[in-house]
Amino acid sequence: EAGVTQFPSHSVIEKGQTVTLRCDPISGHDNLYWYRRVMGKEIKFLLHFVKESKQDESGMPNNRFLAERTGGTYSTLKVQPAELEDSGVYFCASSHVDRGRRETQYFGPGTRLLVL
Amino acid sequence: SQQGEEDPQALSIQEGENATMNCSYKTSINNLQWYRQNSGRGLVHLILIRSNEREKHSGRLRVTLDTSKKSSSLLITASRAADTASYFCATWETSGSRLTFGEGTQLTVNP
Numbered sequence: 001e002a003g004v005t006q007f008p009s010h011s012v013i014e015k016g017q018t019v020t021l022r023c024d025p026i027s028g029h030d031n032l033y034w035y036r037r038v039m040g041k042e043i044k045f046l047l048h049f050v051k052e053s054k055q056d057e058s059g060m061p062n063n064r065f066l067a068e069r070t071g072g073t074y075s076t077l078k079v080q081p082a083e084l085e086d087s088g089v090y091f092c093a094s095s096h097v098d099r100g101r102r103e104t105q106y107f108g109p110g111t112r113l114l115v116l
Numbered sequence: 117s118q119q120g121e122e123d124p125q126a127l128s129i130q131e132g133e134n135a136t137m138n139c140s141y142k143t144s145i146n147n148l149q150w151y152r153q154n155s156g157r158g159l160v161h162l163i164l165i166r167s168n169e170r171e172k173h174s175g176r177l178r179v180t181l182d183t184s185k186k187s188s189s190l191l192i193t194a195s196r197a198a199d200t201a202s203y204f205c206a207t208w209e210t211s212g213s214r215l216t217f218g219e220g221t222q223l224t225v226n227p
Contacts, residue, residue: 004158006158033214033215035215035217040219041219042204042217042218042219042220043159043204043206043217043220044217045214045215045216048213048214055213056213056214091158091159093159093215102213103146103147103149103164103208103215104149104161104164105161105215106161107151107158107159107160107161108158109157109158110157110158110159
């Protein structure tokens with residue numbers, strides 16, 4: 001079974017540019033989460049999809065961030081326009097929806113974003 | 117306020133020694149989990165302990181949970197250089213649907 005994959009692994013962009021991160025969850029996992037770790041601090045929740053629906057987007061920092069999961073498969077996270085403080089590692093995770101299994105989340109390798 | 121604070125922030129030990137990391141949290145939880153992140157790689161799930169459990173073992177890992185003190189510890193016995201990584205505790209709140217992480221402990225195991 002393939003794990004969670006993320007693309008790209010690294011991205012270096014200039015302030016004001018746009019970047020789109022992609023996450024492919026484990027097949028069959030309806031839960032999909034985005035997290036990020038900024039400046040070596042704690043890993044913070046961004047948002048949660050159940051299939052194609054946004055279940056919780058309370059962690060999204062501002063309206064420069066847009067996440068989509070059309071069709072309930074892969075997800076994209078777009079940052080437009082990027083700011084310096086957006087630099088960090090963006091993780092995607094997926095899990096089953098049923099009780100008892102949803103708490104175990106499988107993480108992707110992350111996308112390292114550097115905004116110059 | 118921050119949920120899941122690890123202590124210490126950094127720990128350096130010699131191969132073969134034991135490493136203990138602590139985590140404190142603030143809210144009522146369903147379970148607590150520990151993750152490892154090797155440099156440049158993703159988060160790997162290590163172990164999950166439920167709120168009604170007090171101790172759990174997995175290989176060289178031993179996790180304890182004290183819900184009265186809202187704290188957990190991760191013990192790695194007979195450490196190896198390959199254990200060098202950042203270790204994070206994460207809580208799943210009783211009414212939650214997501215993980216809340218702490219800042220992590222950077223463990224360095226010197227050969």
